[in-house]
Amino acid sequence: xxxxxxxTLFAMLGLGVLAACGTNRRQEDRAEIVASVxxxxxxxITGQGEAxxxxxxxxxxxxxAPALIEQVSGPVLLFSQQRQGTLDxxxxxxxxxxxxxxxxxxxxxxxxxxxxLAETRRLGNDLMxxxxxPLPQMLANRQEGDYQRVMRTLDGEGHExxxxxxxxxxxxxxxxxxxxCTTPGDAFRNIYEFVEGTDRLAKSDQWLNEANGYISIxxxxx
Numbered sequence: 001x002x003x004x005x006x007x008t009l010f011a012m013l014g015l016g017v018l019a020a021c022g023t024n025r026r027q028e029d030r031a032e033i034v035a036s037v038x039x040x041x042x043x044x045i046t047g048q049g050e051a052x053x054x055x056x057x058x059x060x061x062x063x064x065a066p067a068l069i070e071q072v073s074g075p076v077l078l079f080s081q082q083r084q085g086t087l088d089x090x091x092x093x094x095x096x097x098x099x100x101x102x103x104x105x106x107x108x109x110x111x112x113x114x115x116x117l118a119e120t121r122r123l124g125n126d127l128m129x130x131x132x133x134p135l136p137q138m139l140a141n142r143q144e145g146d147y148q149r150v151m152r153t154l155d156g157e158g159h160e161x162x163x164x165x166x167x168x169x170x171x172x173x174x175x176x177x178x179x180x181c182t183t184p185g186d187a188f189r190n191i192y193e194f195v196e197g198t199d200r201l202a203k204s205d206q207w208l209n210e211a212n213g214y215i216s217i218x219x220x221x222x
Contacts (some may be wrong), residue, residue, distance in 0.1 A: 034091040035105035037071045038064070039074035058087035065089060068091035069220055076220040077102055079110065081123070082205075089220075098136065110215075114140060115192070115201040117208065117215070128152045128160055135169065139177065139192055142198050144170045149181060153209050181207075188214075 041064040042056055056064075058080065068089060069076055075092040081103070090110065093103035099118060103109045111119035114136025120126045131150040138145055146203035149165045165181035165188075172178040175197070179190040195202045203218040 034068070034072050034089070034103075038089060038105040041067055053208050055086075058085065061087040061089060065220060075100070075222055078189075078216075078218040079104070080216040081212060081214075082216060110214055110217075112217075115204060115217075117206045117217075119133070120208065123208075123212065125153065125209055127156060127208055135179070137168070138169055139201065142171075142177070142194070143201055144168075144177075151209070155188075177200075186210075 017124035028102055042060075045056065045060050054220060062078070065076075065078065068158050074092060077090045078087065079090045080087040087104070088104045088108070090104050093109065094101040098113050099111055101109055101111050106122070108122040109120065110117065110123075113132055116132045116136050116139070117127065118130050118132060119128065129152045133147040133149055134145070135147060135149065137143075138147070138222065146166070149167050150162055150180050151158050151165065152162045155161050163183055163186070165183045165186075167179055167181040169177055169179045173190075175194040177192045177194075179192065181188050181190070191205045193202050193204065194200060200222065201219065203216065205214050207213070208215050
């Protein structure tokens with residue numbers, strides 16, 4: 001199967017060699033500012049001792065989120081890994097066509113395609129790439145339907161493994177859509193919630209892989 005062009009674009013973005021290098025530099029600067037502000041706010045809560053080394057609790061991350069948003073510009077997300085019980089704040093770090101790369105203060109990144117998870121890096125057991133088919137546009141149109149998705153991860157020997165899922169998107173409430181995906185021996189269910197009466201996603205719960213389970217994404221600022 002032909003690999004999507006997007007994978008190459010992501011690599012180019014990471015190396016900073018896109019044509020719009022000035023824009024990328026500003027985006028990188030914004031991510032650095034977010035990391036600096038995040039760590040400063042963290043130190044005010046935890047101090048510099050053992051508590052700081054252990055990081056923030058999800059409750060503490062939510063506590064500092066409003067102050068961080070006041071001090072930085074651009075889109076910001078709350079990102080949690082449900083199985084691990086962790087919560088982090090991510091800022092937009094790059095944009096290529098429909099793909100938006102968000103980075104955390106620790107350097108982990110997630111790539112979203114119209115709000116749909118497309119790639120991750122530095123989370124551990126990452127989603128290396130994906131093909132989301134018509135799903136991003138279906139969400140934008142709040143449209144039900146059937147389609148296929150391909151998700152690529154690495155096996156224990158570092159080889160890329162592609163898994164194809166048969167999926168269906170449907171409504172489970174006035175501003176809530178549910179995605180059911182299956183493949184032999186595996187299945188998952190994603191939830192997408194919209195800002196009331198709009199096509200803008202407010203938050204989502206999305207399957208990453210067997211190792212990481214579900215992640216939650218909440219938009220603090222678009």
